[in-house]
Amino acid sequence: MESADLKLDGNALGGLLGEIFVSEMTVARSTCAACGAVREVGALAVYAQAPGTVVRCPGCDAVLLRIARGEGRIWLELRGVSCLELRTGS
Amino acid sequence: MSFVTRGFRGRRRETDESGRVPPGQYRTDDFPVLSAGPTPHTPLAEWSFTIASESGEELARWSWEELRALPSETVTVDIHCVTKWSKLDTTWEGASVDTLLAGIETDAAYVTAWSDGGYTTNLPLEDVTDGKAWVAFGYDGEPLDPEHGGPARLLVPHLYFWKSAKWVRGLRLMDDDDPGFWESLGYHLYGDPWREQRYWGD
Numbered sequence: 001m002e003s004a005d006l007k008l009d010g011n012a013l014g015g016l017l018g019e020i021f022v023s024e025m026t027v028a029r030s031t032c033a034a035c036g037a038v039r040e041v042g043a044l045a046v047y048a049q050a051p052g053t054v055v056r057c058p059g060c061d062a063v064l065l066r067i068a069r070g071e072g073r074i075w076l077e078l079r080g081v082s083c084l085e086l087r088t089g090s
Numbered sequence: 091m092s093f094v095t096r097g098f099r100g101r102r103r104e105t106d107e108s109g110r111v112p113p114g115q116y117r118t119d120d121f122p123v124l125s126a127g128p129t130p131h132t133p134l135a136e137w138s139f140t141i142a143s144e145s146g147e148e149l150a151r152w153s154w155e156e157l158r159a160l161p162s163e164t165v166t167v168d169i170h171c172v173t174k175w176s177k178l179d180t181t182w183e184g185a186s187v188d189t190l191l192a193g194i195e196t197d198a199a200y201v202t203a204w205s206d207g208g209y210t211t212n213l214p215l216e217d218v219t220d221g222k223a224w225v226a227f228g229y230d231g232e233p234l235d236p237e238h239g240g241p242a243r244l245l246v247p248h249l250y251f252w253k254s255a256k257w258v259r260g261l262r263l264m265d266d267d268d269p270g271f272w273e274s275l276g277y278h279l280y281g282d283p284w285r286e287q288r289y290w291g292d
Contacts, residue, residue: 006125047126051172051252051272054126061128063208068276070289075276 010044016053016067020076023086033082034062108178110168112283115176122175123237126271130206130257137241139225140260141194149194154241157225160185165224167247170283182245183228187218190225198263202270203244206257211270212279213246213253222248225258250281
């Protein structure tokens with residue numbers, strides 16, 4: 001199996017991010033702190049076959065955000081996102 | 091009395107009576123592939139393994155050929171992934187970390203392993219010495235597949251397998267325990283499967 005088989009797109013994040021954020025996150029737009037690319041979360045590269053979920057920039061492979069969960073807790077790290085644009089619905 | 095009949099248990103997992111499967115784990119005969127990013131494919135001609143000081147000073151370095159020329163060991167060990175699978179009697183070939191650290195004087199108490207692709211993991215120095223850890227380049231009699239961490243991965247079978255860093259390129263000797271990729275995101279600093287040290291506070 002090649003690593004491409006382990007890579008999902010950001011739409012796979014809808015449920016997990018929906019537990020954390022009020023907004024619909026797959027249409028949120030994130031700015032990569034490493035290369036500056038702005039993309040919808042649904043278009044990001046997701047590696048979920050791991051102890052946590054790792055979301056990377058599809059352009060430069062930098063880690064944008066990481067999420068782990070266990071025993072009633074969620075850990076969220078957003079160091080690789082320099083800006084997150086959320087839809088408010090109004 | 092159980093309200094769940096045998097037919098409704100979902101996927102059946104192998105039970106194990108050997109006493110070798112830690113609490114909360116199930117035994118698998120597969121070898122699941124886990125990855126936090128794309129698989130690196132560093133050419134062997136550009137590959138090296140480095141022992142560095144905490145400040146980054148290079149203390150020792152081996153090319154691929156030099157590493158393969160070191161004495162190697164074949165070990166058969168059980169491995170335990172924090173995602174709850176355990177695999178018994180896995181056979182690896184590699185160079186002992188003792189061999190790599192021989193001749194290096196250090197007062198360090200910890201090491202941080204680093205890998206191609208940016209992965210890191212932290213371990214006490216005493217957990218990678220005295221025959222407890224290897225830089226493994228062979229699995230089951232074959233060269234280690236890239237999907238399982240080839241050309242070489244760290245092998246520290248007595249700790250959860252996230253400590254056995256895939257695509258490892260070096261060890262940095264550290265005075266203090268510096269949380270690595272998963273250890274900085276809720277996962278336990280040490281990761282003993284027999285004490286179920288999965289998360290912070292376990």
